[in-house]
Amino acid sequence: MPTYASLIDLDDRDAQNAQELASIWGEIRTEFESHDAELIDSYAALGEHDFIIIFEAADHESGFKSALTLRRHGLQGQTMELVDTDDFSELVDEI
Numbered sequence: 001m002p003t004y005a006s007l008i009d010l011d012d013r014d015a016q017n018a019q020e021l022a023s024i025w026g027e028i029r030t031e032f033e034s035h036d037a038e039l040i041d042s043y044a045a046l047g048e049h050d051f052i053i054i055f056e057a058a059d060h061e062s063g064f065k066s067a068l069t070l071r072r073h074g075l076q077g078q079t080m081e082l083v084d085t086d087d088f089s090e091l092v093d094e095i
Contacts, residue, residue, distance in 0.1 A: 001056040003040070003084075004063050006070055008051040008077035024073055032057075035065040049077065 029039045037057035045052050053070065057063035060081075067079040083091070 001058060002060065002063055003054065003056050003082045004066070004079055005082050006051075006053040006055070006067065006075075006077050006079040007049040008053060008070065008075045010050045010075070024075075028069060028073060028075075031069045032066050035069065036062045037066040051075070051077075054082075 025039070025042060032039050032055060035057065036059075037055055040054040040056055042054070043052045044050065053075075055063075055066055057066055063079070063081065070077065070079070
């Protein structure tokens with residue numbers, strides 16, 4: 001399963017309190033499952049981005065749908081596919 005990371009910014013999201021934000025993760029987790037994806041971890045972050053979300057998806061289409069799910073919930077950010085460093089080193093060795 002491909003693994004993805006999303007760097008999320010809350011610039012345009014009006015979160016009234018921490019409880020409202022906490023409820024979003026449950027909704028997102030459920031919607032990811034409907035796209036054959038799994039929310040692995042989510043972290044609040046200090047710095048340029050507000051949250052980092054790690055998820056796995058069955059394929060690129062599922063990954064794309066999951067990224068759109070985040071956007072639909074007002075979580076704007078950048079989503080990218082991750083490659084494990086061991087797998088990456090094997091790819092480099094093949095070149």
